[in-house]
Amino acid sequence: MLAERLKGVIVPVVAPFTAEGKMDTESFRRLVSKLLARKAHGLIINGTTGESPTVGAEEAERLVEIALELRGNEDGTPILVGTGSNDTAEAVRLTKRAKALGADGALVVTPYYNRPSVQGVLEHYRRVADVGLPVVAYHIPYRTGLELGPDALAAILEIEGVVGIKESSGGIRNFIELGGRTDKALLCGDDLYFLAALCCGASGAMMASANVATERFVGVYDLFADGRLPEARAAFNELVPLVRLLFAEPNPAPIKWLLAQTGLLASDAVRLPITPISPELRRQMEPFVDVCR
Numbered sequence: 294m295l296a297e298r299l300k301g302v303i304v305p306v307v308a309p310f311t312a313e314g315k316m317d318t319e320s321f322r323r324l325v326s327k328l329l330a331r332k333a334h335g336l337i338i339n340g341t342t343g344e345s346p347t348v349g350a351e352e353a354e355r356l357v358e359i360a361l362e363l364r365g366n367e368d369g370t371p372i373l374v375g376t377g378s379n380d381t382a383e384a385v386r387l388t389k390r391a392k393a394l395g396a397d398g399a400l401v402v403t404p405y406y407n408r409p410s411v412q413g414v415l416e417h418y419r420r421v422a423d424v425g426l427p428v429v430a431y432h433i434p435y436r437t438g439l440e441l442g443p444d445a446l447a448a449i450l451e452i453e454g455v456v457g458i459k460e461s462s463g464g465i466r467n468f469i470e471l472g473g474r475t476d477k478a479l480l481c482g483d484d485l486y487f488l489a490a491l492c493c494g495a496s497g498a499m500m501a502s503a504n505v506a507t508e509r510f511v512g513v514y515d516l517f518a519d520g521r522l523p524e525a526r527a528a529f530n531e532l533v534p535l536v537r538l539l540f541a542e543p544n545p546a547p548i549k550w551l552l553a554q555t556g557l558l559a560s561d562a563v564r565l566p567i568t569p570i571s572p573e574l575r576r577q578m579e580p581f582v583d584v585c586r
């Protein structure tokens with residue numbers, strides 16, 4: 294059951310490009326192998342961090358195939374695929390494709406830009422969940438332009454086939470609001486709130502930062518799960534300066550730069566309109582390169 298495996302540190306994997314902007318599957322293999330070796334609890338392919346707006350459907354499918362091949366056996370680290378769209382029919386089509394490829398679940402962002410009613414959003418998730426691949430809904434108002442209240446989020450979680458929610462509305466309030474209303478997975482999508490969300494009932498986080506220093510984020514989770522909160526706090530506090538820098542400019546450019554410095558990615562290339570990081574941010578991140586090897 295995917296629902297029980299949605300916990301810990303789930304990493305939305307970056308999509309590496311060559312300096313010329315082509316998909317770089319060799320770097321992707323290296324990165325996924327390292328994330329699995331460092332015991333990430335799950336992977337997301339084609340999330341925001343995987344530059345889903347500028348990665349084509351065929352490119353994304355190839356990355357899913359590679360991740361599943363590297364993961365191997367069916368019960369290992371869950372692999373989810375970003376299949377969201379603001380066109381319900383397209384989200385259904387992409388989710389069917391992810392299911393056919395053998396993914397464990399779909400991460401489906403709330404429809405963005407067209408600002409549907411709550412009724413429309415619920416129908417959107419019903420149609421996508423009907424595909425039969427477990428769905429994690431993704432609430433990220435600052436990107437989508439659609440802020441849903443706790444009642445609407447709870448209603449999404451009631452849909453059969455929706456197994457959890459990735460909550461990124463900039464705080465822990467919705468974890469508190471939803472905690473007593475659902476037993477489905479609540480996952481934090483705001484890296485800075487990782488530990489706070491765990492304390493408020495989240496079962497884990499889907500966080501871009503864990504593309505680097507993966508074992509340290511996993512370490513925070515393990516300490517928390519062991520009931521060693523003061524040590525978890527100390528370990529997380531050490532990561533906070535890094536997390537801040539990773540989001541100081543548009544994600545995933547800072548992460549790609551760090552991964553390229555460690556040699557894991559051949560290039561820090563991003564696709565427009567995302568741009569490479571500034572010289573000033575490079576200077577600030579330089580001290581973290583060794584931490585991220």
Ligand SMILES: O=C(O)C1=N[C@H](C(=O)O)C[C@H](O)C1
Nearest residue numbers: 305340341342499500501544
């Ligand atoms: O790709 C993701 O999934 C994430 N995207 C967020 C964003 O870029 O806004 C950040 C979060 O860590 C995970």
